Amino acid sequence: MALPIITNKIGVIVDSFQVGVKEGLLKAKQVGADGVQMYAVHGEFDPANLSVAARKEWKAYIASLGLEISALVGDLGGHGFQDPAENRQKIDKSKRIMELGMELGTNIITTHIGIVPSDKNSQVYETMHSACEELARFANDMNAYFAIETGPETSAQLKSFLDGLGTKGVAVNFDPANMVMVTGDDPVQGVHLLKDYIVHTHAKDGLKLADIDPRDVYGYYGYEKTLDHEQIAAMAESGESFREVPLGEGSVDWPAYLRALQEIGYNGYLTIEREVGTSPETDIGKAVQFLKAYKA
Template sequence: MTLPIITNKIGVIVDSFQVGVKEGLLKAQQVGADGVQMYAVHGELDPANLSAAARKEWKAYIDGLGLDISALVGDLGGHGFQDPAQNREKIDKSKRIMELGMELGTNIITTHIGIVPSDKNGRVYETMHMACEELARFAKDMNGYFAIETGPETSAHLKSFLDGLGTKGVAVNFDPANMVMVTGDDPVQGVYMLKDYIVHTHAKDGLKLGPIDPRDVYGDYGYEVTLDHEQIAVMAESGSAFREVPLGEGGVDWPAYLKALQEISYTGYLTIEREVGTNPEADISKAVQFLKGFRA
């Protein structure tokens, strides 16, 4: 295959540097990223903690570094939007994160909504559908997107769920490594399947080492196993079922994957995520250079 020549901007998840937001932004600039994605669910960028003046200060600081914001992370954990008792609070917070994103210069909020059940007539499916319908309407009214990260289910099943929402305010944050590591779904075919919904991507790589139930990674409403972000990272670094590895060293066929993104006319960010490893800065720097290798 002739290597694709990409024009996509390259982003970095600031939190992957594990040094705090401001220092992470500086490191993103230093490794040559065009933009950044940042967590906005707690800590320094929790909308509840930011005054109007503080929001302007953050925007000015990021602009001063010459960085764009590719998206904000709005993943609120737990079982996503599967639990009706928690959904009102989670939906409202998601809306506040969307408003913050708009003020900082991005209209994309990435999130996990929980594993989409196979039973379309079940209560959990209905609960998730209702929550996403409300979020989709809110996003559409703001010309924005809540982008579901791929991984917990196949691309075909996710597309079926999205098709039922009636608007593209809830879209897709495409993570090829999650598909490789957990469901074993083909990211290249996934791009074509979800082509109408992809608004953001994560650049990550991984290997599938053995069978695994997606519920053991992402949790599920009523399922006993519930892992937090750090526990999932440990699983990805030393578990027996899958392994996250540096970009270009895993099961993602990058030439074919990037070519597929070109063919669906995706022009958005390739945002590097590194959730494991003892030297994330070195891994991220190599990942930036790996992706720049596909530029003319």
């Protein structure tokens, strides 16, 4: 079968360069990206730290580089939206991040909401569902998407959760590597299952080395073991259960995966995420070229 020829734009997560936003934007341009995604939860891109003037300045600066914003990262960590005591603050901040995205020119915010429980009658499921219903309505009203990253649960489980929200304001940021590394789910099947919800993707690759409880990676409300972002990255770099690797060196079947995205009519961004390694700029540059090879 012939390789798919893609027309998707290629993005990079600025924070993956590990050099700050402004320098990261310059590096994104240098490696040949069309667009960028930035974390908007802390530091200089926290909505609370950005005045109206600063927002306009950033939007103009990014445009001056010939770049678009593919999405913002709005992942607030912890157990996502599983803890009812934290949800009011997290929901409100998520709304502010969505508003910031619209001002900067993107209507997509990507996030983790926590592992969706298999038991729809559980308290955790109800807590997550209630939070996501509110966020879905808010996003839908402003023509935006609050996009859940795939990986913590199977695509079938995630689809069932999304189908019950009433609108598509809560959508999907599809990450094929998370699926192959943790649950062992098939990204190609996942694309077809979640086709009505995919609004953004992360281009990442990985290997599953051993079975692992998703709670040991993503945490769970009331579960003893909880890792922060740095600890998860360390696990992905040298852990015994899974490994994040450069594009094309892992278990993601890129021709089949890209063809599946074509088949569902997805024409959005393929945004490169590199969370491990000592040479992120080199790895990201190679990833851009890897994806561009499918444009030939």
